Amino acid sequence: MGLSTKVGIDLVRLGKDLEFAPADQARVKEILARYPADQRASAIMPVLWLAQERFSFLSQEAIDLTARSIGVPAAEVAAVATFYTMFHLEPVGKYVIQVCCTLSCSIMGAERVFAHIEKKLGIKAGETTPDGKFTIKKVECLAACGYAPMLQINERKFDERLDEAAVDRLLDSLP
Numbered sequence: 001m002g003l004s005t006k007v008g009i010d011l012v013r014l015g016k017d018l019e020f021a022p023a024d025q026a027r028v029k030e031i032l033a034r035y036p037a038d039q040r041a042s043a044i045m046p047v048l049w050l051a052q053e054r055f056s057f058l059s060q061e062a063i064d065l066t067a068r069s070i071g072v073p074a075a076e077v078a079a080v081a082t083f084y085t086m087f088h089l090e091p092v093g094k095y096v097i098q099v100c101c102t103l104s105c106s107i108m109g110a111e112r113v114f115a116h117i118e119k120k121l122g123i124k125a126g127e128t129t130p131d132g133k134f135t136i137k138k139v140e141c142l143a144a145c146g147y148a149p150m151l152q153i154n155e156r157k158f159d160e161r162l163d164e165a166a167v168d169r170l171l172d173s174l175p
Contacts, residue, residue: 018055019065020050024050027050028050028070031047040071048087057092058087093129094134095153096136097152100149100151101139101140102145105148108148116164124136
């Protein structure tokens with residue numbers, strides 16, 4: 001049976017095992033070709049990223065698929081997936097807002113900014129709004145300590161030197 005993802009890629013479920021579509025299988029082969037055969041584990045992050053793009057989050061099935069595709073134990077893949085905040089182990093909203101709460105950002109008001117986001121969206125850390133638009137997370141260093149407090153949206157858009165008014169403008173600008 002075919003599954004349709006939010007990015008419009010068809011995925012194929014064969015029996016109980018989730019599989020990449022043929023185009024994604026070719027992409028995995030390209031990724032693996034970058035690494036020596038005895039260092040296949042080096043491909044875990046890029047293949048996890050591909051799986052997350054296709055499935056929108058990394059279920060246990062997606063972690064198992066990544067492990068099978070690379071030829072490494074699922075425990076190794078799970079260790080990487082659970083370590084990095086860029087990987088989502090549960091369904092998330094259209095916009096994943098990650099607020100840095102490391103020391104520099106905390107000193108500069110990250111907790112106040114995070115509390116404002118929680119109040120504005122009506123959700124707590126790790127939750128998603130009922131309409132599926134926003135998920136908020138507290139994360140460790142996002143590498144912009146000199147511009148604290150800061151956040152990132154969907155691992156691509158960074159906003160720095162935030163206060164409540166800046167957060168309101170940012171959230172209100174998202175379609």
